[in-house]
């Protein structure tokens with residue numbers, strides 16, 4: 001386990017003191033031992049020398065008693081003196097302190113030399129170590145005798161050991177005291193560091209309401225006798241005024257922290273309240289969390305505003321029926337609206353962050369990528385009409401791709417918008433068709449008018465000729481053929497005039513059912529001979545319209561004849577009526593069970609002279625005349641193959657829509 005700051009500090013203290021103690025101990029013990037032994041040796045020499053001087057007089061007087069008293073007294077005064085004895089120059093014992101008899105061998109173990117003065121030897125008896133001093137007793141260079149003094153070396157060592165033990169005890173006490181003092185000094189620091197650590201952990205968890213700096217005995221408003229409640233520092237116990245912006249003391253300097261703190265150092269509030277480095281650290285930490293809290297709050301507000309704006313923008317984009325998308329410079333979809341999602345049949349989450357290749361088939365994605373790259377590199381918008389196929393079928397889109405310029409005008413993305421113009425396209429086609437029909441109608445009318453007169457003349461003269469020639473003759477037959485073909489031409493001209501609406505109209509108010517019944521009565525017999533049945537499914541009430549009854553009858557004659565031709569024999573024709581839009585539009589349908597019409601031909605069937613019948617079997621004007629009559633009556637005709645009625649798998653259905661006029665002006669109604 002790793003040591004904490006306190007453990008490390010104490011361990012450091014301990015190791016330092018131990019090393020220091022051991023160094024001191026070994027050095028000091030050796031030095032002290034040497035010093036004490038030297039001192040003992042010098043003390044022994046001094047005692048021996050003094051005693052040798054004191055023995056001069058008894059020796060000269062040969063007073064053995066005084067000699068004995070002197071050596072005994074000297075030994076008695078010092079516990080360290082082991083023995084004392086005096087020898088005459090010949091080595092005879094004159095006095096000694098031994099109680100149990102003099103050890104003779106001791107006389108020769110330490111011989112003094114006249115050249116050295118005295119002699120010192122360390123004797124080892126086995127039980128004891130003894131410093132043996134041999135000191136000459138002289139008078140005027142004459143040797144009177146030799147003093148031998150034995151000093152206990154063991155006792156000296158004991159003294160040294162006692163001193164060393166005392167030193168060790170003092171050292172241990174010093175270490176303990178140092179540890180105690182170190183702990184007392186380190187504890188506040190460690191507490192502050194722990195508090196800082198806890199605060200930083202809290203801050204990391206997102207809690208910025210933390211107060212690390214210690215409470216002050218007196219705050220700025222106490223020290224300055226201030227009552228400016230509007231000041232941000234007033235009664236703010238957790239933050240120091242020198243860290244807060246916008247304080248209101250006259251001496252407070254505004255601006256950034258570095259500038260402010262310089263002025264604060266001279267202020268008495270700062271001088272009284274600022275603490276050591278640890279306190280400064282805690283205060284600056286609190287100031288940092290306060291600043292972070294402010295910045296975080298600003299950021300959250302900004303994020304909320306951004307989210308609100310994003311939501312509003314998305315709502316607006318979703319309300320737009322056109323599809324809109326935003327891509328970055330790499331082609332990644334960043335934002336799309338609801339219409340775009342509906343077009344792709346995917347959710348926003350499934351589109352945002354993806355590329356064209358993830359959303360479209362490979363060939364189409366490659367084409368879109370190429371277009372996008374071109375728009376981004378050239379910074380030029382692209383406008384095009386695009387035909388797409390999706391889950392709702394084939395549709396036409398008007399697409400605009402606009403580059404989004406960045407700071408250096410290089411494109412950083414592109415906005416793509418697309419509008420569904422399928423209906424517009426359909427209307428355009430219808431308009432083109434109508435214009436074509438109109439041109440053809442006008443041409444037909446012109447030609448018909450031009451031909452009508454000569455035809456009338458040919459017919460008139462032909463009929464006159466027929467009256468003048470023999471009925472059985474060849475000429476009669478030839479003229480009859482001319483008259484017959486001229487009548488056919490006249491019929492075509494009449495149809496052309498009908499188609500171009502140039503013929504005369506007789507307007508009346510009539511029920512569509514009467515017109516239909518009249519037509520059906522005429523054709524039903526012939527149809528029945530070919531096993532074709534006409535089935536009526538009429539609206540129970542009369543459906544009135546205002547128009548040319550004759551022309552309307554011609555419309556349904558054409559439609560029924562077309563149905564007859566499509567069936568050939570053995571089949572059914574359904575004639576139905578109803579209200580397409582109640583009160584304003586009626587609907588008449590003629591449905592057959594015949595061969596039907598190809599999809600590609602369905603668009604052309606109302607064109608003049610378009611026919612699928614063989615030569616001599618029809619002019620192809622029937623349906624275009626029908627189209628012209630219906631249009632003249634402000635109506636509409638549509639063809640479906642197969643029929644809208646899903647129960648019929650083949651055949652064609654013509655649906656005619658005509659304005660309903662159930663309330664005619666008085667006297668208008670056709671009886």
Ligand code: SF4
Pocket residue numbers: 220221224226227228231232233234235241247248249
């Ligand atoms: S810093 Fe503000 S609250 Fe403190 S003494 Fe100055 S004015 Fe008063």
